Amino acid sequence: MSPTATDVVIIDDDRSLAEMLSLHLDDIALTSKAAHSGEEGRALLEKVRPRLLMLDQHLPDTSGLKLIPWVKENFPGLPILMITGMHDMELAVAAIKAGAEDYIHKPIDIEQLDATLNKVLNRSGKTAVQATTAAASDTPKLVGTSKKILEVTKSLAVASQSDATVLLTGESGTGKELVARAIHHYSGKTGAFVAINCAAIVDTLMESELFGHEKGAFTGAIAQKEGKFMAAENGTLFLDEIGEMSPALQAKLLRVLQEGTFERVGGTQTLRTNARIIAATHRNLPKMITEGRFREDLFYRLRVIDITLPPLRDRKDDIEALTGHLIQRINTKLGKSIRGVDAATMRDLRTYDWPGNVRELENTLTRAAALARNDVIDPSLVELSNAAASQQTTGNTEPVSSPSLSLEEVEKQHVLRVLAHTGGHRGKACDILGISRPALERRIQKYGYKD
Secondary structure (H helix, E strand, O other): OOOEEEEEEEEOOOHHHHHHHHHHHHHOOOOEEEEOOHHHHHHHHHHEEEEEEEEEOEOOOOEHHHHHHHHHHHOOOOOEEEEEOOOOHHHHHHHHHHOOOEEEEOOOOHHHHHHHHHHHHOOOOOOOOOOOOOOHHHOOOOOOOOHHHHHHHHHHHHHOOOOOOEEEEOOOOOOHHHHHHHHHHHHOOOOOEEEEEOOOOOHHHHHHHHHEEOOOOOOOOOOOEEOHHHHOOOOEEEEEOHHHOOHHHHHHHHHHHHHOEEOOEOOOOOEEOOOEEEEEEOOOHHHHHHOOOOOHHHHHHHOOEEEEOOOHHHOHHHHHHHHHHHHHHHHHHHOOOOOEEOHHHHHHHHHOOOOOHHHHHHHHHHHHHHHOOOOEEOHHHOOOOHHHHHHHHHOOOOOOOOOOOOHHHHHHHHHHHHHHHOOOOHHHHHHHHOOOHHHHHHHHHHHOOOO
16 A cells, blocks of 8 residues: 655644644645654654654654654655754754754744745755764853844754855854854864954964964074964864955965965965865955955855854844853853842843844953842943943934944944943953954044044
8 A cells, every 4th residue: 555645744742732733734735644752653654655744852762863864764855844842052953964954943933833834845855964962061052042043053054064165244242253163063073173363463474374384484483383274174264354354365265265275384385274164254245345355256265155143132032041141151250159130130131232242241241240249130230331221211222323324334333332332441342342452443543533
């Protein structure tokens, strides 16, 4: 007897949820059948021919993650939609690497479910890739459950399946290095993760930092030095603030991406590298291309995979979870035992615009924790900008910047606001903006800031 045609098979031990899903699928003209354990699911899949499998992570006799390889082996091309009750980035990445097309969280948002069903049912399945995991304490973690941060999680899971170059874009302080480290971690690379800030090193030394130099190549080169490309062998080289790289170095980086070869400064021996390149910037690179300040061919080489990180003001639903996560880290760093923030402080944190994004939130909480005399942070310990305080007092929630402003004008406004917030303190401003002191000084001169 041949298998019967069915649109969706549901494997979930929660019978009420499975029934709810079946009813909803029926409403949108999709037929379905349900099983409530791994064993029942295997038997059901052998009887029917579904277009999609909805698979719960927690089953009475196994886990959804353990069941995926069997499904991919016996039903190649069958799309899998994981269902999980936990907002667990490590699980999400492992599921996608194992072969799941996508995942959704309980409680299930019907609009999100419908959008995911449409997306999954309209594309073919992917080749299964064996998941690799590490100790939780070593795992870079994206914190939050907002739709925007979950999309970033999915994108980094896809990026970790190949050695393709990745371009991370987003405002300073949004966590671009954290995402780069997560991609490296989940890629299972045996080599090191090596980071270099292209804005923090003067151009005359950057070439040596990247490619190394021979003894005597320039004044002070008293010995041969290996560069970052060699240090990242079999690993990942993270080029932060790639938009600050000079045109001459852009050309040399392009050669490495095209040919995988380079020479040390002052050397003639051609060396090879297999380091995976991840670049990041808060700059508008397409605008820089039109202005002749960034190579178009390098741009397309870098953005084989493009991930944009949302600013904190666009994911304020994550602030509470981020605050709890950051306080745990701050407690370890400072030797404190802060339990959290009070309700009034949380209201202030959720109202503030956070121009410095997650980095500014961490700095704000660190200062508050250092000053706290008990185990709860109250509003008196939290310093927010005058602009934010004015918005809270007047009820004005209009953004300070306008959509009609150019990127340069927005940057000027942002830099001047941060400097005002810090009272002109260069070190604090650098921390919030995520740039080096020389880069900040260039902007101060450019934008005419006066103390």
